[in-house]
Amino acid sequence: MQIINSQQMTSQKVLVFDDDERWCEILSEIFKSHDVESEAAHTVDECLNLAKINKYDLIIIDVIINKETLAGISVAKELDKDPATRAVPKLFLTIVGSDVIEKEAPSNTRGVFTKPLDLPRLVEKALQILGINK
Secondary structure, eight states: OOOOOTTTSOOEEEEEEOSOHHHHHHHHHHHHHTTEEEEEEOSHHHHHHHHHHSOOSEEEEESOBTTBTTHHHHHHHHHHTSHHHHTSOEEEEESSOHHHHHHHOOTTEEEEEESSOOHHHHHHHHHHHHTOOO
């Protein structure tokens, strides 16, 4: 029998793309409490660069970034062009109607959450996607 210490286990990793740094910090703390590593991107370029150089198990995307409507959808569509990031599950956060997002959402969209957010529901869905039981 092989004994694996916790440092050898691979961690689940989430990318949070949101221009609200405080919101990213809140999510980071919640994920950390579930032993999930998270990183934040606050600009389109930062999100695309991080997604291309790291392997994520989930990407949470705010639809409106720096007042640019549907910037998050554009980023997700860009990620869909790359085979390495196409399969990564995506959750969207929005203040615009979820029906608009559902029409525009790229592949592997696993949910759309309307602001103000139901944080426990969002976290529950993220953990479910990651295969983590609370």
